[in-house]
Amino acid sequence: MLEDLLELILITYNRDSYLDKTLKQLLDSPFKNCKITILDNCSPDNTQEICKKYVGKFPNMIIKRHNINIGGNANILRAVETSTSYYTWIVGDNDDYDFTVTDDVIEAIESKKYDIIDICSPMLPTTPENPSDKSLNQLLDKMNKIEGTDKTSTREIYTQELIDIMQGNFFMDMAFISGYIYRTSIYDTDAMIHGYDNIPNFFPHFVLINKAVENNYFIYKSERDLVIQRENPQNDSFTYTFTKFYDGWLNSALMIKDSKYRKICYQNLDNHSLTTNNYLIVLPVAIMVDKATGRPNIKNNLISLIAVLYKHSGWIKGFFISLLLLLVYVVPSGIYKRLYEPMYNREQEKLKNK
Structure with missing residues (x-):
C-alpha cells in the first residue's frame, strides 16, 4: 500500500x-x-x-x-x-x-x-x-x-x-x-x-x-x-547575495493574507551564525557580510529589500528601518572585511573539528 x-x-x-x-x-x-x-x-x-x-x-x-x-x-x-x-x-x-x-x-x-x-x-x-x-x-x-x-x-x-x-x-x-x-x-x-x-x-x-x-x-x-539537513557543498556556485535572499523571502511572505501570521513570518529570519532571528538584526548583518565578501549588486538588492519592507511594515516604520539599513550600507567595505574575516576563520575551524 x-x-x-x-x-x-x-x-x-x-x-x-x-x-x-x-x-x-x-x-x-x-x-x-x-x-x-x-x-x-x-x-x-x-x-x-x-x-x-x-x-x-x-x-x-x-x-x-x-x-x-x-x-x-x-x-x-x-x-x-x-x-x-x-x-x-x-x-x-x-x-x-x-x-x-x-x-x-x-x-x-x-x-x-x-x-x-x-x-x-x-x-x-x-x-x-x-x-x-x-x-x-x-x-x-x-x-x-x-x-x-x-x-x-x-x-x-x-x-x-x-x-x-x-x-x-x-x-x-x-x-x-x-x-x-x-x-x-x-x-x-x-x-x-x-x-x-x-x-x-x-x-x-x-x-x-x-x-x-x-x-x-x-x-x-x-x-x-x-x-x-546538511549545508550546501562549499564548491557550489552561489551567486545570490544574502540581501537578495532575504528580499526574496520577504516578497514571498506577502502571499500570506492573515496579518498575524505574515508578521510572524517576516519578522523572524534565520541566520545560522546568529543567536537571534530578529529581522532588525539579521538584515543589517546580511548587508555587512555581503559587503565584507564583495558580493555583486548589493545596492540594487538593498533598494528592493527596502521596498518590500515598506510593504510589510508601513511607511512610518518602514522609513526608520530603511534609515538603519542605509546607515549600515554606507560604511566602507574594508571595515566589514576586517571584522568578518576572524569570525569566518573561527567558523571554518569549528567545521574542521566536527
Missing part, C-alpha cells in the same frame, strides 16, 4: 558523489520500492553514470535528464508536476537520512489523514547540540501535557497551532522542501501558477506554506527526524 501512495522525486545537479550517498541510503530504506524519479538538471559531472548504477536496484526508478539547466527553483516545480501519487516527497541530493524509526511515518501515509507529514525540523532538531534547546517533539510533548490530552502517540497538530509553538521557525522549516511529505493535490493549477510566478523570489514552494496557513492544514510530526 505504501508503494501505491508515496512517490519520491529526487532533484539533483552536479553532485555525483553526494547523489551516490543519497541513493545508497534510500536503497536501505522502507521506501526503496516506491516510485522514484530522478530529475537531473543537465549535470556536467558523472551524475548519469551514478543514476544508471542504481537503475536495476530500485524496482520503480525513472531517470529524467533535462536538455538544459532550468535552474534549481524551476526544478522544484518540475518535481511537483512529475508526481502522480497521493503523497509526494521531494528529496534533496546532499542530505543525510535516518531510517531507524519509520513505522509511524508509514502508518501516517497509509492512513491518508494528513495534508503534510513533517519528517524533519532543521530549525528545532531532534538532537540539538545545545542541551538547553528544545526540539519540536519536546515542545509538542510539553503542549500535550499542559492541555491534558494524549496526542503524543499520533503527534497530530494543525498548522496554526504549530505556528503558535514554533513562531517564525515554522516558515523557515517549511522552506526546507525535503523535510516533509505533502498531499500531492495541494498543488492545483492556481498553486502552480503562483509557484512559477515566485521563482524570481527563490521560493516557488512558498505557495504550499501559504496554503498550509490559510487552510490550517492537518500535520503529523514524525517520532524521529528522517532527514538530517
Whole structure:
C-alpha cells in the first residue's frame, strides 16, 4: 500500500558523489520500492553514470535528464508536476537520512489523514547540540501535557497551532522542501501558477506554506527526524547575495493574507551564525557580510529589500528601518572585511573539528 501512495522525486545537479550517498541510503530504506524519479538538471559531472548504477536496484526508478539547466527553483516545480501519487516527497541530493524509526511515518501515509507529514525540523532538531534547546517533539510533548490530552502517540497538530509553538521557525522549516511529505493535490493549477510566478523570489514552494496557513492544514510530526539537513557543498556556485535572499523571502511572505501570521513570518529570519532571528538584526548583518565578501549588486538588492519592507511594515516604520539599513550600507567595505574575516576563520575551524 505504501508503494501505491508515496512517490519520491529526487532533484539533483552536479553532485555525483553526494547523489551516490543519497541513493545508497534510500536503497536501505522502507521506501526503496516506491516510485522514484530522478530529475537531473543537465549535470556536467558523472551524475548519469551514478543514476544508471542504481537503475536495476530500485524496482520503480525513472531517470529524467533535462536538455538544459532550468535552474534549481524551476526544478522544484518540475518535481511537483512529475508526481502522480497521493503523497509526494521531494528529496534533496546532499542530505543525510535516518531510517531507524519509520513505522509511524508509514502508518501516517497509509492512513491518508494528513495534508503534510513533517519528517524533519532543521530549525528545532531532534538532537540539538545545545542541551538547553528544545526540539519540536519536546515542545509538542510539553503542549500535550499542559492541555491534558494524549496526542503524543499520533503527534497530530494543525498548522496554526504549530505556528503558535514554533513562531517564525515554522516558515523557515517549511522552506526546507525535503523535510516533509505533502498531499500531492495541494498543488492545483492556481498553486502552480503562483509557484512559477515566485521563482524570481527563490521560493516557488512558498505557495504550499501559504496554503498550509490559510487552510490550517492537518500535520503529523514524525517520532524521529528522517532527514538530517546538511549545508550546501562549499564548491557550489552561489551567486545570490544574502540581501537578495532575504528580499526574496520577504516578497514571498506577502502571499500570506492573515496579518498575524505574515508578521510572524517576516519578522523572524534565520541566520545560522546568529543567536537571534530578529529581522532588525539579521538584515543589517546580511548587508555587512555581503559587503565584507564583495558580493555583486548589493545596492540594487538593498533598494528592493527596502521596498518590500515598506510593504510589510508601513511607511512610518518602514522609513526608520530603511534609515538603519542605509546607515549600515554606507560604511566602507574594508571595515566589514576586517571584522568578518576572524569570525569566518573561527567558523571554518569549528567545521574542521566536527
